[in-house]
Amino acid sequence: MRQIASRENPSFKQWLRLAQNKSGYQRKQGLIWLEGIHLCQSWLQHYEAIDTLLLSEEHLDRPEIQQLRQQIPAEHCVRVPFALMRQLSQVEQSQGVAMVVQRPMHAPCSLQQRALLLDRIQDPGNLGTLLRTAAAVGIEQVYLSSGCTDVWGQKVLRSGQGAHFALALYEGVDLAALIQTASVEVYATSLAPQSQSLYQHPLSAQAAWIFGNEGQGVHPDLQALCAQQLFIPQSAAVESLNVAIAAAVCLFEQYRQQRTS
Numbered sequence: 001m002r003q004i005a006s007r008e009n010p011s012f013k014q015w016l017r018l019a020q021n022k023s024g025y026q027r028k029q030g031l032i033w034l035e036g037i038h039l040c041q042s043w044l045q046h047y048e049a050i051d052t053l054l055l056s057e058e059h060l061d062r063p064e065i066q067q068l069r070q071q072i073p074a075e076h077c078v079r080v081p082f083a084l085m086r087q088l089s090q091v092e093q094s095q096g097v098a099m100v101v102q103r104p105m106h107a108p109c110s111l112q113q114r115a116l117l118l119d120r121i122q123d124p125g126n127l128g129t130l131l132r133t134a135a136a137v138g139i140e141q142v143y144l145s146s147g148c149t150d151v152w153g154q155k156v157l158r159s160g161q162g163a164h165f166a167l168a169l170y171e172g173v174d175l176a177a178l179i180q181t182a183s184v185e186v187y188a189t190s191l192a193p194q195s196q197s198l199y200q201h202p203l204s205a206q207a208a209w210i211f212g213n214e215g216q217g218v219h220p221d222l223q224a225l226c227a228q229q230l231f232i233p234q235s236a237a238v239e240s241l242n243v244a245i246a247a248a249v250c251l252f253e254q255y256r257q258q259r260t261s
Contacts, residue, residue, distance in 0.1 A: 003079040012084060015054065018100060019088045021153060027103070032152045034099040035090055037064045039157060043101060044071055046165040052100040053077045056085040059096030068097065090154045103152060106168045111182035114139055117175055117210035119218050120147035121243065126214065127151060128159020129244040135163040137255040143173040147213070175210065175222055184208055185227035188218045189246055195231040198253055205258040211247045
């Protein structure tokens, strides 16, 4: 196991840039910073390869840390003083463990099954919740437009609570082209006059859904390509629902209809 003792070490400087992820540094480098025992364990359950496992000296004797170390060759493990690990940590209470891994890249494919399409989602908490909801209803594929916030960012990972590892995530997707070549229907939420009530429309079990930007919704050009536009009946007390809440309502209604049909 290597040891890093100085913040002037070139590797430490790169890890710090990765952890802070300013100006989309992780995405540019094709790397991900995973922090905490749960995320590291989840990664190893789904992907074997890692670049580096960083371990705080103060936490080396913890059973969970020992288990992680046993799964990873010693040449990929680095021992870091507690003070340096605290500088790297992006959470309030560091668990003393982090991983640097290669960003998963899924080959482009056509839309042939139930999936979630996301158009310019900007809030990391919303994006993580959308992924978690998709996984909860059994969706396996999520397509993100280039305008979405980094799907592997720290706040998205924490909000997703492990959902990333149950999904194939396609980034930078041309959603218009994807919808135009899809072999399944795509639904969008809309308040347009021609929209139908979510609860009065029979939802295909294989239909995909598209949800859009927090302030602007799904782009009108994408809405026009969808097979059906639906609205969620609600009180007039508020103008609209948060995108993550709206998606949960729609996806679980589709799930309910599928299970009761």
